[in-house]
Amino acid sequence: MFSKTYLCKDCSEKVTSLENYNQDLKLCNSCVLETISRLKLQVLQLNIENKDLAQRCNDQNIPVEEKVCLTDFKTQQDTLLKQVKLNETHWASIPSGQLDGDKIAAFEMLSTPVTFEMFDIYCLKNEIKLPYDEGWGRESRPVIHVDYYQVQAYIEWLNQQTGWQCSLPTAEQWEYACRAGTITNFWYGDQSDSRMMVVDTTQTMPTPGKYPANPWGLYDMHGNVWEWTSSKNGSKYVLCGGSWYNKENWLTSSARNISFASGSYNNWGFRLMRAL
Numbered sequence: 001m002f003s004k005t006y007l008c009k010d011c012s013e014k015v016t017s018l019e020n021y022n023q024d025l026k027l028c029n030s031c032v033l034e035t036i037s038r039l040k041l042q043v044l045q046l047n048i049e050n051k052d053l054a055q056r057c058n059d060q061n062i063p064v065e066e067k068v069c070l071t072d073f074k075t076q077q078d079t080l081l082k083q084v085k086l087n088e089t090h091w092a093s094i095p096s097g098q099l100d101g102d103k104i105a106a107f108e109m110l111s112t113p114v115t116f117e118m119f120d121i122y123c124l125k126n127e128i129k130l131p132y133d134e135g136w137g138r139e140s141r142p143v144i145h146v147d148y149y150q151v152q153a154y155i156e157w158l159n160q161q162t163g164w165q166c167s168l169p170t171a172e173q174w175e176y177a178c179r180a181g182t183i184t185n186f187w188y189g190d191q192s193d194s195r196m197m198v199v200d201t202t203q204t205m206p207t208p209g210k211y212p213a214n215p216w217g218l219y220d221m222h223g224n225v226w227e228w229t230s231s232k233n234g235s236k237y238v239l240c241g242g243s244w245y246n247k248e249n250w251l252t253s254s255a256r257n258i259s260f261a262s263g264s265y266n267n268w269g270f271r272l273m274r275a276l
Contacts, residue, residue, distance in 0.1 A: 092217035108274040112207040113142035140206040142269040148261035165275040171231035178221040187214040192248035197222035225269035243267035
């Protein structure tokens, strides 16, 4: 008896049974399970487990076929991430390891500082005054003139919108991610190199720009803007990374600055981490 063969568009596996093939997604069952995993954002928001997808769709008057349910979730996810100007390609995976003998668990980190584009959408949706850009431009430049309290308010909003678990990294997590497994002054070596970082300029620069990412996919870890962390030094918070305003010797992987939570300047920004 003739049996039609289906080809999975993700893994190129040939499937001869519709029981093991999703016609709508054009995926084999194994890749469907991977698709479900990638949709953990919606799963978290709806507080359901993968096995309950079809039932939840039925409860919400969505056609109960799993293939339709998955497509609907994917559409919701894409729409949501466009609204917050962030998506999965913005995140870099940081493996577990050690820094100065202390264990660092794996996490994800935003590959660039949070930009005006990312932050402005939060301000516009919540009718909050936009932070000043010094006339340098907004879009993909790191957001500046935001204090610690404003940063935390943005993070709370972002987590509510997405179901993610974002936060500021600790100073140790930040340095560990910056080093990307190196022990030199900079992730690229011991000697400073202005071709590798935004330094000694007159303003912030778009990110990512002409400067390369470190081995773990993080841009502008040396320079552009000092980045808020969740770590404290006494009553002040720690910032890492140096900025466009500073000299090259300020921009090492272990560089630190401190400020009261209410401080904000035109060379300070922030970068997010995300729990796995």
